[in-house]
Amino acid sequence: MTAPGEASRRKPARRPTIKDIARRAGVSESAVSFALNDRPGVSRDTRARVRRVAEELGWQANSAARALSGERADCLGLVLARPARTLGVESFFLQLVSGIQEVLSARKTALLFQVVEDLDTECALYRRWWAERRVDGVLVVDPRTQDPRPELLAALGLPAVVIGGPATPGPAAEPPAPHPVLSTVWADDAKAMARILDHLHGLGHRRIAHVAGMPGLAHTARRIRSLRAEAGLRGLDERQVRSVTTDYSDAEGAEATRRILDAAAPPTAIIYDNDVMAVAGASVAAGRGISVPGELSIVAWDDSPLCRVTHPRLTALVRDTPGFGRLAATELLAFLGGGPPRTVQGELPHLERRESSGPAPHYR
Structure with missing residues (x-):
């Protein structure tokens, strides 16, 4: 019988490892790695057995390890440099994020969202995410009249979609000029x-x-x-x-x-x-x-x-703000998939x- 308070002191269940899968499937750890990463070197039957055992054990790839090995992190970043007190009263960003999340959920891609104090902190965060390979790309909101972020992201080689156009575009119906390495979705x-x-x-x-x-x-x-x-x-x-x-x-x-x-x-x-x-x-x-x-x-x-x-x-x-978020997320995923940088206009309200x-x- 479990003593009072014993359950609360129990350690969390250990996550299954490649070694566990290898032991259960009766193969080497290298064979498990080949099978789970779709690499040659194992037979079709072995690949199927390893994947079945991995599913039974509830194994999931470590996203950080995958990123360090040069694989996708399956995560996009979104940073908001605004006073945190303003977020609770404005519905725009909640609707925008709901649209973004709708697209990412369907693609099993995570969204890393962070609120920071200022633009300098936002730029520092991009540098850290890039160095740690935490995200595959970023969605950039609130373009500034004097904005260091496009140049920084281009220098880092971190794929991005900027949500919104520049402060002073050309004539009323003219879209912002395309950036050589960043995509843009904009509203007129x-x-x-x-x-x-x-x-x-x-x-x-x-x-x-x-x-x-x-x-x-x-x-x-x-x-x-x-x-x-x-x-x-x-x-x-x-x-x-x-x-x-x-x-x-x-x-x-x-x-x-x-x-x-x-x-x-x-x-x-x-x-x-x-x-x-x-x-x-x-x-x-x-x-x-x-x-x-x-x-x-x-x-x-x-x-x-x-x-x-x-x-x-x-x-x-009346504008479709969730639709604007869906457009931005879709554009970034397309960019990550090898598409060219583009400038895309959202629906006119x-x-x-x-x-x-x-x-x-x-x-x-």
Whole structure:
């Protein structure tokens, strides 16, 4: 009979080794290695017997040992250099990772995910992963306006797919220039911003504010640039259109909204770079007795359940974020399989018009 507490002190079960398989199958350890690694040197019957015994014992290849021998690690890396506190409130990355994981699970490939403090730490991590052969390739998020990562990854020879385009691409419909050794999947933020401006300008809005994301991110710069360009095409100048940057959190989204509404000539419409800040902005407006959309229209860049349960429901850009993740993962696996580096465009989001956007107060 087992004494109290004995079970908790038991050692974990020992993992089966090549020696165990060799003993059970009645062959040498080198024969087991040949059979499990699909190398010549053993008969078909021996190969089948070794694999059957390995399966019975629950043996799995050691990924670290395989990597050191020059074989694939069957693992991809993803590093996020953002304040950890912002991850719990923004749904974009959860959806992106779910799409990535959907593809990798089907290919029995693991995802090594790590959150770090800054870009220098991220670059150091890539160097360590490369030296230890921990990953076969990496998915790079949040391209910067000044970004050392593409050059570093190219120098290391670590395959990568960059998710997102540069800060200042060419004309609105022109994709970013292809990198000689890295693939890119990108979204056309200029056309997405044009859809929002078409909607708001058509409703008579001429004073429009933009609560943007983190400064230094390429897509933040790209959206600000696109807003100015699209506003200029519609006869609006910088006195009528402005952008402010935040950390994507509800707290900074609310504070930015307060500052914007305190301006001498406050806007009649605000565009928020994510759903959480849009909901926070709507709450600030309600607290001040500002009617949405009667006095202020609100548009969220990213749709989510939050946008659909808030009253009034928020007009938002609807995009397939999990699909974007699937596209990035598929592209990296293709690259690892010997495909060329490519630049691939994701699906253009559409604007879902809901109750939070309406005619400008002076346009009725």
